Amino acid sequence: MELRAKILVVGGGAIGGLVAWRLSINHNLSVSVVCRSNYDAISRHGYRISSALYGEGTYIPESVFASVEQAQSAGPYDYVVVALKALPNIYDCPSLIAPVISANTMIVLMQNGIGIEASFAERFPEAPLASTACFVSVKQTSPGHLKHGAFAMLAAGMHDGFRTRPNIRKLQQLLRILEHNQVNCLYEHDVQPYRWQKHILNGSTNPVSVVCGGSSCQEMVRNDHCCKLLQELMAEIFVLGKAVTGKAFPGVDGIVDPQSATDYIKSIPVPVYTSMLVDSQCKRPMELEVILKNPILLAEKHNVDVPNMKAMYALLSMIEAGYSK
């Protein structure tokens, strides 16, 4: 690993914290983290990580910043990893990271949902843009405490229009370091089929969990009617994703259709609660735009029928609007 590089991870939550930790194991890298809600905890004690794959660990980032502006003077950065929640209706991620982006900064998106790339590509036509689909089960149980499962895989590729040979090489260097530190990495020419693959579970279990009364994913699939509803949503995602990407999905975890997807959920031994459920219970904004609204807009464009997605979007937007009640 010869790469000497400066990396800033914006968003020090579960994914951001875990990725920063894995990267920081390489001593040639300078890895800093911008934390927001957990800034106090991380700047004092760092992360305490309990992982089935990596064991117990403590991670004190080289620098912890309370804002991107604070991180600016320590730049320039070779890579800026964006691990913030994708909430375009609440804040504009490109504006937020603008202070640390130069033409030599590679932006690496580690966010869920569909249609997250466009606003970055528009705002930073020069800065190379990479997108990833993170198949990682990790949550922050309290500020600075991460609980990670047995699995960490990342599919990454340069976004449309940024696939030059130097950009691809630069992304692959980052992936090689992660790979070396036990994060399975796939370089993909077009990462969108992976993003849609991940969306099969994300876009179905997330919304349904909120409106069905707070159940775990396993409880949802055990109820025949609810399982059917999840499968209907998944079917919409399969059809839409193939229409949008023009490609078959890669079948991660053997998920190739709605049946195998719910079978997969059934097979997970520990109860899984979705992030959207946790957000709704804490009355935090949910990732409605990138989980539901963007796919619905794409469905209209591609003439795909998505009645269940629309129903879920209607219900969740009502629930979010009612937080103040």
Place this chain on the structure above:
Amino acid sequence: MELRAKILVVGGGAIGGLVAWRLSINHNLSVSVVCRSNYDAISRHGYRISSALYGEGTYIPESVFASVEQAQSAGPYDYVVVALKALPNIYDCPSLIAPVISANTMIVLMQNGIGIEASFAERFPEAPLASTACFVSVKQTSPGHLKHGAFAMLAAGMHDGFRTRPNIRKLQQLLRILEHNQVNCLYEHDVQPYRWQKHILNGSTNPVSVVCGGSSCQEMVRNDHCCKLLQELMAEIFVLGKAVTGKAFPGVDGIVDPQSATDYIKSIPVPVYTSMLVDSQCKRPMELEVILKNPILLAEKHNVDVPNMKAMYALLSMIEAGYSK
């Protein structure tokens, strides 16, 4: 009004209490009520009714019974009005009223939902069976306290197979008494189109109100996405109801399509909260079977596509199953 008759109202909630009150104004009738959850309040103090149409009133029923068995010895009854919640998965209404039904007893159903008649017709092939659609906005705000709006209309007809001339005459006698006491009554040869007409609002606003975070009907139609969802559900009900009844709906309140239905909701000046929402908040069983499950079964029989109904049924059955959490 020459009819001398003995009437038992089974279920002394909002609808049962109001109907018993209107009937009791006729001194030739003996009207008794079977109360369950509000038995103590009614047997001590009767009903206190606040009505925009009828003014303030107090109503002490001739007899109040704590069970149908208790009411049996005071029989036989010429009419048994069934105003219980329709919860076939929780209790069997025909079994419940069996002690007070003879071949001369007319059963008059005043319950919401679709497909409520079959189990009565099967259980009592001799007793004439009438079905009604009640367009009455009345709620029990606390045990024995009824709040009623400005409107009371009832469409009633004999059920299939019971349309003999004597039965029709007997039903019409009851309707004439209610009419005399300011309840608008329509005798209908086939009441099913009226039941479906009522179901347009019932079958849409009830389920959505539960899963969208506890909003009033007006709040739901003011949110564009939620309004669209309600209209999609209404469209399913319009199409299905016409397929099942083979007839056009009567257009009560000018509701002839989803747009006029949501316009109607918008026009109601006081916030309306659905009964299903109240039930879910109190963790009481909801009328899922007659509001959603029976229509879904009919949709399968008639090859009508009802994705939104199915989604709502899945979510509400999960919520009900989670009451014990």
